[in-house]
Structures are given as structure tokens and as C-alpha cells.
Amino acid sequence: MVKKGMYILFGTVLLYAILVATHKGEFWPFSIYPMFSQAGNPWTRTIVRDINEPPDEQWKILMKQELPGKAFALNEIGINQNDLANFISKNEQWNANQINGLRKYFEDKLNDRAFLIFKVQGRLSEEKSDSVAVEYTPYIYIRQDTTLFNPALVESVARASHP
Amino acid sequence: MTFFARLFSFDCAETKGEFLFYRIFEAIIIYQIIFYAWEWALYIPRLGEVILPLGMANYIDVSFMFSGPYSLINAALVSIFALLGFLKKGRYFYLLAFLCMHLQYIARYSQGEISHGSNFTATALVTFAVAAIFISHRLKRRKVAFGLFIFLIGMGYTSAGLSKLIGTGLSWVDGRHLYLWIGERATDKLSQNGAFQLNFFQELLLDQLWLATTILTIGVLSELFGFLLWFRKTRWVQATILIGMHFGIYISMSINFRAYFIILLIVGYPWARFFDYLLNKNPNSSLNAFLARQKAAPS
Numbered sequence: 358m359v360k361k362g363m364y365i366l367f368g369t370v371l372l373y374a375i376l377v378a379t380h381k382g383e384f385w386p387f388s389i390y391p392m393f394s395q396a397g398n399p400w401t402r403t404i405v406r407d408i409n410e411p412p413d414e415q416w417k418i419l420m421k422q423e424l425p426g427k428a429f430a431l432n433e434i435g436i437n438q439n440d441l442a443n444f445i446s447k448n449e450q451w452n453a454n455q456i457n458g459l460r461k462y463f464e465d466k467l468n469d470r471a472f473l474i475f476k477v478q479g480r481l482s483e484e485k486s487d488s489v490a491v492e493y494t495p496y497i498y499i500r501q502d503t504t505l506f507n508p509a510l511v512e513s514v515a516r517a518s519h520p
Numbered sequence: 521m522t523f524f525a526r527l528f529s530f531d532c533a534e535t536k537g538e539f540l541f542y543r544i545f546e547a548i549i550i551y552q553i554i555f556y557a558w559e560w561a562l563y564i565p566r567l568g569e570v571i572l573p574l575g576m577a578n579y580i581d582v583s584f585m586f587s588g589p590y591s592l593i594n595a596a597l598v599s600i601f602a603l604l605g606f607l608k609k610g611r612y613f614y615l616l617a618f619l620c621m622h623l624q625y626i627a628r629y630s631q632g633e634i635s636h637g638s639n640f641t642a643t644a645l646v647t648f649a650v651a652a653i654f655i656s657h658r659l660k661r662r663k664v665a666f667g668l669f670i671f672l673i674g675m676g677y678t679s680a681g682l683s684k685l686i687g688t689g690l691s692w693v694d695g696r697h698l699y700l701w702i703g704e705r706a707t708d709k710l711s712q713n714g715a716f717q718l719n720f721f722q723e724l725l726l727d728q729l730w731l732a733t734t735i736l737t738i739g740v741l742s743e744l745f746g747f748l749l750w751f752r753k754t755r756w757v758q759a760t761i762l763i764g765m766h767f768g769i770y771i772s773m774s775i776n777f778r779a780y781f782i783i784l785l786i787v788g789y790p791w792a793r794f795f796d797y798l799l800n801k802n803p804n805s806s807l808n809a810f811l812a813r814q815k816a817a818p819s
Contacts, residue, residue: 362528362664365654366671369646373672383634385575385625386642390680394687396697402707430714436566438711443632444571458569479703487696487729489703 399480402442404493405429406473412495416507419475419493429472436462445476445496451511456504463499471500476510527750528667534659536811537796542662543814545786549644550606552779553621554599556638560628561595570630577626585627594620605648608658614649621645640676641779644669658817670749670787677746677762684740693740695732698725698772705773721771735772739765749788759788 376384382391408426431438441462448455463472474497482490498505525531529538567586570577585591601617604610621642629635651665684692702722709716718726725732742765748758763784766777799808 358660359525359528359530361655362530362660362667363524365650365664366524366527366668369650369668369672370675380575380578383574385622385629386639386646388636388639388676388679389683390636390639390676391683391687392636392680393701394680394683394692396684396688396692396694397700400700400704402704402711404707404711428710428714431712432714435563437563437633438708439633439635440567440631442708442711447571447632454569455571458567458571461568462566477707479700479707481696481700487699489699491703491707 397481399478401446402477402479403438403445403496404475404477405431405441406475408471408473408498411471411498411503411505412473416495416509419495421491421493424475424493426473434463434465441474445474451506459497460499460504467499467501469501471498473498523750524667526752527671528663530660530663534663534815535792535796536799536808536815537794538792539662539815540795540799540811541792542666544791545644545666546606546648548782548786549641549648550602552638552641552782553602553617553645554595556641557595557598557621557624560624561591564591564624564627567627567631571632572630572634573626574629574634575622575626577630582623582627582630585623591624591627594624598624602645605652611652612649614645614652618642618645618649637777637779640673640783643672643676644783647672659815666787670755673783673787674747674749674758677743677749679746681740681743681746684743693733693736695725695729695734695736698732698736701773702726705775709774719771719774725772735768739768755787756789759784763788 373387377387377389382389404424405428406424406426407429412425431441444459444462460467466472473495475493476496477491477493479489479491482488494507494510496507496510522531564585565587570581570583573582585594598617598620601613601620605613605617625638625642647665647669650668651661655661655664688697702718702725706716706718725735742761745758746762748754749762763781766780766784769775769777799805799811802808
């Protein structure tokens, strides 16, 4: 029986290894558990601000104290912040489906509100190496009938597929 | 050979306490599976587009799950198959529950995030399925499933530690890396809740670089020695260290690995011996008689 148990174990580990090796380390629930393995790299997340007016034409990078409007908690729409942050940072081509996918997150609130989604980027400060420098780049403005992209970040794709 | 005999506990007979412990472990895993299935079922209709295909989503378009009742139907199937598996109504129900659960996961986590919060729970389901399919004797099935699960989670922790050393090297433990992650998590909390305040421990870490470096060093060492879960003598020590590590992650980075805490609390300690102690104190109890009947059920 020990031999049979060993065969089952080796077979399972072999299947595990083949699946993770051919799927970039992840085939749920099998994983090489690479979380936090790339230490020191800059990160990109998102925050959402509840604002009335679209950003000015410069779409300039801001510091935290300069952020316009009010903070919008994703709890209000029941969306996990990891989903929004990854949707924004991993999306390379904004076609109509992807824009609609993003708008679907906010659909309950777009009747009477407008939102500005910021890309938030953090890195170890160059001036003071034991502190983190964080900057906020306006990225997408959405309201009921409009989706505007920061032209410096997604110039051609957004214009071609604007819903 | 001796290592595997001990891993699967083939070197000793199964006691009533061990039988009770295993069924409680199995029940908690099934509860977690059903909980995740329904939690994700209610969330999936909020999604609109696949950004990062994971697992089988590399081969099938799971966007059909985003509209209509499919995520709810799938959660119902997971629940039914998992319960039938638990009640030992057939050898393939755990496998069916797992396949439906995989579909639920790849639909829920199609937005770019690679979540590991449910990995150990589903790994346990895989071991139940494998043991049910390949082992016909019920007693041995329990032993193989549990031993296989212990092996895979020990391997998972050690793999996580090695990934850090391969991905970054020994400098991974530099406390400034923890500062970056605290900043990242602070932004996440701000995004989720609209406000965020550092806790006392986070402020202390940001003030004392040596402490942040020490915390990361302890963290990676805890993971590297994850394989100590494989051995009965060191299992409770390693489980305690890993629970401490997860608590450290919780207070320093506000990440709550809820299911991992529960699983380590269950598998890390000699609960079976404790149950045997209680059962032996009341040898004529109805629970004793019930367990004797269940344990002796035909294979």
C-alpha cells in the first residue's frame, strides 16, 4: 500500500509540475507561489476619485494632497480593488469590450456621478532610499455617456473604440 | 519508504480519534469550497471582460459566465457534488466538484489578479478526489488523502520561499522592500475603503529599518522550512511558525490569509490524540459507538 501511495504522490506532483511549468507558474490550485518574489520593483495600483468636471487638458501627474474631488470607496460598488487595479495595469489594448468591462464595474453609479481613475505608482525614493515615492496619474474619466483616456497613455486605441 | 509510510500514517492503525479528526477536516474543507463557490457566484456577474486567462481559461472563453445564471448554476453543482463526495455516494463526485470549482475560479479571477487565498482549500479537494478515484479501501483512502495534502502544502511553502530567492536573491530580505509593499497595500486599502490609516506596527516598521529586515528574514526562513510539515515530530512547530508568519503578514501588510490560518490550525496539531483522550474518558458514550460503526463501514 505504501508503494501505491508513493505512485499516487509522484503522479500528482508530476501533473502539478507539468501544469505549472506550461502555464507560467499558475494552474489553480497548483502554483509555484511566486507572490512577493520580485522585491524592490515599482508597483502600480489605482484609486478612484468622485469628481464633477473632466481633468484639464494636461492630465498632469499629481501628489496626494493635490487630488481633485472626493475619495471614492470601491466598497460602494462591491468591487474588489485588486480587480480594478489589475484590469487597469494589465490591460494593454482598450477595445470596446474592455471599455465596457470597465464601465460595468461602475454601472450602478454612472447615472448621476462621474469618476476619475488614477494610476498610482510607487517606487523607492531616489533622494531618500528608505522611503517610498508615490505619484498619481489621471488615467480614465468616466461618466454616464463618456469615457475619456489620458491621451499620453492610450492615445490611438481609446479614440478608435470609444463607446 | 519509511518516510512515505509515516507521511501516510501506514505505520499505525487508525484510531477513532483519527477518524473523527479526518471527517472534521474533510467537512471544513467542503464548507470552505461551498462558501467560495457561492461568494464567487454572486461576484462573477459584475464582470465584463477577460483580462488575464488563468488555468483552463487559456483554452475556453469563460466570458459566458459573466451574464445569465451560469455562475449560480455552477455554484449549485459544486455544492451538490461536494456534498455527495462527502457522503461517499460515488468515487467521482469530488473530481466533478473540483472541475466545476476550477471553472468558477477562472471566471472569478479573470480580471488580472492571481489570487492564492483559496489554493490550499482546493488542493485538499484535489487530494480527496485523487484518493477517492485510486484507493478503494476507505481507511487507506483517508490516509493517502491526508498524507498527500500535507506533502503538497509543505512543498507549496518551500516553493514560495525558493521563488523569493530565485526572483530577487538574498537581498529579498532588505526591509525597504517591505516599505514598498506597505505603501502598495496602503493604496489598496485607500481604494477599497476610501480611507486608510497605518497601524502601530506598520509605523514601527517604517521607523525601524532593522526590524523590517528582521521580519522579512523570519518570513522567508519560515517558508523555506515549510517541508518540516511532512514530519509528524516537527509538524506542530512548523505550523505554529507559519501561523505566526501569516499573522505577521496580516499586521504588516493587512493581507488576511483566512483559509490558510484555519487549515494550519487543523492539520498542524495532534487533534486526533486529543479526541482519543476525550473518547477514552467516556468509552460508553453514544459518540464512541457511532464512530465505531462509521469506522467499520464497508470499503
